[in-house]
Amino acid sequence: MMGRKMRGRGMAASWYGIARTATIDRAGAWAELDDGGTGKIVTGVTEIGEGILTLLAQVAAEEMGIKPEDITIGDNDTARSPEAAHAGATRQTYMIGNSVALACRDARAKLDKELAEHWDVEADSIEAFDGEIWSKGSNLKMSMEEAVDICKKRGVVPVGSGSFTAHGTGLDPVDGSGSPWQAYVFGTQVAEVEVDTVTGEVQVLGIWAAHDVGRAINPRGVEGQIEGGVVQGLGQALMEDYQLEDGHTKTHGFAKYILPTSLDIPEINTVIVEDPDPKSPLGAKGIGEPALVPTAPAIMNAIYDAVGVRITSLPATPEKVLAALQAKAAAGQLEAAE
Amino acid sequence: MSEQTPTDLQLEFQINGRNMKRRAQPHQRLLDFIRDDLALTGAKEGCGAGECGTCSVFVDGKLVKSCLMPVAKANGTKIETIEGLAGWGGDLTPVQKAFHKTGASQCGYCIPGMVMAATSALRENPKADIEEIKERLGGNICRCTGYTKIFEAVEMARDVLSGEANAAVLEADGAGKSYIGNNVRRLDAPSKVAGRLRYAGDMVMPGMLHMQVLRSPHAHALIKSIDTSEAENLPGVACVITADDVPGEDGFGVFVHDQPIMARGRVRYVGEAIAAVTADDMLTAVRAASLIKVEYEPIAAVFDSEEAMQNGAPVVHDYAPDNIVKHIPIRKGDVEQGFADADLVVEQSYDTQAVEHAYLEPEAGIAYVDHDDVVTVVSPSQNITHHRHMLAKIIDRPINKVRFIMSPVGGGFGGKEDMIYQGMLALSAMKTGAPVRLVYTREESIISTAKRHPARITYKMGLKQDGRITAVSFRMISDGGAYGLSTEGVMRKAAILACGPYNIPNVQIDTYGVYTNNTPSGAFRTFGAMQSQFATESHMDICAEKLGLDPFEFRRINMMQNGAVTHTQQQLGSVSIGRVLEAAEKASRWETGPVSMRGQERADLGGDDTRPPCTLGARFRKPGDDDRQEVA
Numbered sequence: 015m016m017g018r019k020m021r022g023r024g025m026a027a028s029w030y031g032i033a034r035t036a037t038i039d040r041a042g043a044w045a046e047l048d049d050g051g052t053g054k055i056v057t058g059v060t061e062i063g064e065g066i067l068t069l070l071a072q073v074a075a076e077e078m079g080i081k082p083e084d085i086t087i088g089d090n091d092t093a094r095s096p097e098a099a100h101a102g103a104t105r106q107t108y109m110i111g112n113s114v115a116l117a118c119r120d121a122r123a124k125l126d127k128e129l130a131e132h133w134d135v136e137a138d139s140i141e142a143f144d145g146e147i148w149s150k151g152s153n154l155k156m157s158m159e160e161a162v163d164i165c166k167k168r169g170v171v172p173v174g175s176g177s178f179t180a181h182g183t184g185l186d187p188v189d190g191s192g193s194p195w196q197a198y199v200f201g202t203q204v205a206e207v208e209v210d211t212v213t214g215e216v217q218v219l220g221i222w223a224a225h226d227v228g229r230a231i232n233p234r235g236v237e238g239q240i241e242g243g244v245v246q247g248l249g250q251a252l253m254e255d256y257q258l259e260d261g262h263t264k265t266h267g268f269a270k271y272i273l274p275t276s277l278d279i280p281e282i283n284t285v286i287v288e289d290p291d292p293k294s295p296l297g298a299k300g301i302g303e304p305a306l307v308p309t310a311p312a313i314m315n316a317i318y319d320a321v322g323v324r325i326t327s328l329p330a331t332p333e334k335v336l337a338a339l340q341a342k343a344a345a346g347q348l349e350a351a352e
Numbered sequence: 353m354s355e356q357t358p359t360d361l362q363l364e365f366q367i368n369g370r371n372m373k374r375r376a377q378p379h380q381r382l383l384d385f386i387r388d389d390l391a392l393t394g395a396k397e398g399c400g401a402g403e404c405g406t407c408s409v410f411v412d413g414k415l416v417k418s419c420l421m422p423v424a425k426a427n428g429t430k431i432e433t434i435e436g437l438a439g440w441g442g443d444l445t446p447v448q449k450a451f452h453k454t455g456a457s458q459c460g461y462c463i464p465g466m467v468m469a470a471t472s473a474l475r476e477n478p479k480a481d482i483e484e485i486k487e488r489l490g491g492n493i494c495r496c497t498g499y500t501k502i503f504e505a506v507e508m509a510r511d512v513l514s515g516e517a518n519a520a521v522l523e524a525d526g527a528g529k530s531y532i533g534n535n536v537r538r539l540d541a542p543s544k545v546a547g548r549l550r551y552a553g554d555m556v557m558p559g560m561l562h563m564q565v566l567r568s569p570h571a572h573a574l575i576k577s578i579d580t581s582e583a584e585n586l587p588g589v590a591c592v593i594t595a596d597d598v599p600g601e602d603g604f605g606v607f608v609h610d611q612p613i614m615a616r617g618r619v620r621y622v623g624e625a626i627a628a629v630t631a632d633d634m635l636t637a638v639r640a641a642s643l644i645k646v647e648y649e650p651i652a653a654v655f656d657s658e659e660a661m662q663n664g665a666p667v668v669h670d671y672a673p674d675n676i677v678k679h680i681p682i683r684k685g686d687v688e689q690g691f692a693d694a695d696l697v698v699e700q701s702y703d704t705q706a707v708e709h710a711y712l713e714p715e716a717g718i719a720y721v722d723h724d725d726v727v728t729v730v731s732p733s734q735n736i737t738h739h740r741h742m743l744a745k746i747i748d749r750p751i752n753k754v755r756f757i758m759s760p761v762g763g764g765f766g767g768k769e770d771m772i773y774q775g776m777l778a779l780s781a782m783k784t785g786a787p788v789r790l791v792y793t794r795e796e797s798i799i800s801t802a803k804r805h806p807a808r809i810t811y812k813m814g815l816k817q818d819g820r821i822t823a824v825s826f827r828m829i830s831d832g833g834a835y836g837l838s839t840e841g842v843m844r845k846a847a848i849l850a851c852g853p854y855n856i857p858n859v860q861i862d863t864y865g866v867y868t869n870n871t872p873s874g875a876f877r878t879f880g881a882m883q884s885q886f887a888t889e890s891h892m893d894i895c896a897e898k899l900g901l902d903p904f905e906f907r908r909i910n911m912m913q914n915g916a917v918t919h920t921q922q923q924l925g926s927v928s929i930g931r932v933l934e935a936a937e938k939a940s941r942w943e944t945g946p947v948s949m950r951g952q953e954r955a956d957l958g959g960d961d962t963r964p965p966c967t968l969g970a971r972f973r974k975p976g977d978d979d980r981q982e983v984a
Contacts, residue, residue, distance in 0.1 A: 063459030261571030
């Protein structure tokens with residue numbers, strides 16, 4: 015028997031490729047260890063909201079041995095910065111992150127060489143973190159500010175550059191064979207829903223999202239990407255629908271084109287799984303796009319679990335769910351009559 | 353337009369603690385006045401219709417959507433904007449600091465309005481619980497964050513303000529041993545929570561002109577003539593451009609350059625740009641656009657992707673007489689043999705809809721020609737590298753005389769990968785010698801820019817009784833709309849990922865992107881993979897039910913292992929699908945059981961890690977009082 019409000023759960027798995035598809039992807043960056051022990055990064059792409067600037071500052075800080083807030087990023091300008099190509103394809107962390115890491119290593123190698131001669135130690139004994147630089151196994155230690163000053167007084171500006179490549183190959187035009195990406199991620203989500211069998215309305219009450227992102231550079235940022243992806247997936251699953259009639263849109267504003275708002279948001283429980291990428295310096299992969307992939311099918315599978323109707327046409331609007339429930343009831347009566 | 357007219361308003365008001373006496377024009381909304389006249393650009397225009405909340409300000413202490421308030425009504429009021437919360441150079445408020453701490457801002461475009469709404473919520477009820485907070489934020493849309501970190505921020509600020517939590521929770525975490533794996537607070541957040549970050553539509557330059565685009569009312573028509581003379585003669589108009597003004601090789605697109613920067617002899621969808629007017633101010637530009645006379649001859653149009661593939665269907669682009677933008681085939685093994693070997697064959701079709709990106713920042717940009725004769729375009733473009741290449745050809749300039757600057761992007765999701773308006777801006781700047789700004793309205797953004805490809809998918813899966821998949825045949829037809837944009841790449845990614853992370857010995861995949869006279873489809877977060885995997889993952893559950901299997905178990909039987917060979921015959925290294933299946937199953941306390949309508953029998957429902965279902969209006973309560981409270 016069905017009550018008015020029915021609950022159920024469903025799951026869906028997914029996979030995704032990192033960076034540009036079926037082609038060679040590339041990105042470049044420049045780095046400089048600057049006065050005051052600060053760092054300067056220049057690369058050709060900027061923030062679209064995913065947190066890339068913060069992530070690049072973390073990577074640069076780690077590689078240079080300084081603090082993220084001491085990094086200045088010069089970005090976003092085809093006439094002033096090296097090519098980093100586009101902000102999409104879940105490629106920013108993988109492509110730009112790694113090119114920044116390589117550029118910083120290049121800059122640090124120049125600084126370390128000068129400092130090694132200054133201290134009379136081996137360059138590979140030098141380590142740095144959070145604004146301090148030292149020679150391992152000795153008591154030689156100074157601030158990065160001092161180290162940069164010494165390097166420059168020896169006539170060397172510690173600058174570096176980095177270019178990172180991801181080796182995808184094109185697909186065969188006949189059988190589609192090829193190696194489109196060098197890094198893949200996988201994800202699984204579970205959805206819990208409540209279906210109102212009188213109105214057909216579906217509410218998503220919980221999402222559990224487990225995603226492999228490679229090495230997580232900023233776990234909170236990863237969560238933010240997953241939460242945002244889940245809610246876009248929820249919107250597509252239940253309400254969003256760009257409608258045309260003879261080429262004219264019927265949904266030309268947010269009064270007609272319905273988006274998820276605060277009251278539609280499930281409790282989102284994120285599990286970050288780290289399977290580091292072996293082919294890149296950072297081991298990170300990405301999460302921007304893949305977070306959205308399993309949400310809608312998980313919700314449809316949960317609706318089936320709750321009320322036994324299979325919605326195969328998105329979005330599962332109240333009207334569509336109600337019609338499916340009525341069709342199911344009618345079929346049940348027919349069966350009973352036979 | 354700037355001279356005083358008899359209808360000008362005289363306003364006296366207080367804004368962010370400062371008394372002001374100003375003149376305003378009666379058609380202005382409060383939002384126009386504070387942004388254009390007072391240069392306070394923290395409040396944004398996201399929709400212009402009171403639906404998104406990006407323009408939220410306080411008027412006499414009440415949260416107001418300033419796009420809905422005529423400026424005349426602001427006379428004698430006290431206005432507070434996002435800039436006034438902390439003040440320039442001042443410390444951020446606890447609400448702003450909490451947004452910074454939790455990562456509640458992503459693109460940041462909705463954030464000034466969201467901070468105002470959150471501040472209002474806690475002013476109205478300092479003890480608001482999470483359910484009330486959610487309801488009080490209900491008038492503000494965020495497209496990036498999924499709201500979760502915003503809720504966390506408002507609760508954190510509430511607890512700090514009430515003294516229940518120490519203010520230290522708002523501060524940064526320590527360095528620890530590494531900055532990798534560290535929740536470093538977003539470096540761009542202070543500028544976003546304080547409303548200081550300027551997006552393209554917030555930028556002004558001395559002598560800046562304004563652009564209005566004239567758009568097609570027809571889905572498919574020949575353009576017989578365009579008469580711009582009356583528009584050009586209107587005082588205040590600097591130039592009117594059409595396709596005839598393009599000096600180079602016109603055409604843009606991510607894979608195929610099939611779209612002119614303005615319609616060239618023929619329009620292919622409703623909303624396509626026909627001409628662009630540049631004038632001293634927006635009103636003049638809008639008026640002039642209405643004076644352009646276009647003579648159209650409507651021709652047969654096609655609105656359904658499967659109809660477009662039939663012989664004799666109207667042809668959208670002459671170079672593609674079959675209307676196919678791209679077909680991607682993938683073949684592995686012998687799919688007929690696979691179905692013959694199966695104990696069970698399951699067929700089903702699936703549909704997905706067109707989806708709007710709905711980034712809160714509508715398209716905007718400024719173009720100018722600099723002192724070294726470099727044509728410069730500042731816009732929230734997701735692909736400045738490629739746009740530079742295309743624009744250089746379109747305006748026939750060397751590549752180092754074309755410069756793209758990527759302004760802060762107020763949400764992209766793939767929708768800002770297309771060079772849909774930058775060409776018009778560049779051309780107008782070249783013609784006028786002045787900086788030119790274009791800001792789309794929400795309606796323009798919705799009708800004229802790319803959507804997620806709608807897809808029709810037919811799925812056939814063969815299975816052994818023990819749960820192993822023997823074969824899949826997958827066919828997806830996608831409506832690419834009137835221009836190619838990213839369709840080729842979307843079809844490719846949809847095809848490669850179509851059959852999911854499963855070992856399937858025999859595979860036949862075909863994806864087709866098709867031209868129609870609908871709004872173009874383009875890049876959108878997942879690039880086709882969402883559509884194809886929606887079908888796969890729905891189909892997996894249908895098959896699991898027929899086999900009497902738990903959905904996790906069924907996927908585990910078929911999942912790829914380390915070293916697996918994919919549908920495109922690529923050998924993988926480490927494969928983490930088993931780990932993520934286990935992690936989701938464990939985290940959700942999944943109760944194992946075969947797929948069926950078993951919701952009412954489950955014991956794993958309604959845990960602490962779910963939210964209660966929502967009943968509208970049930971959450972407003974006065975502190976210490978059970979009565980419902982009306983909220984404006």
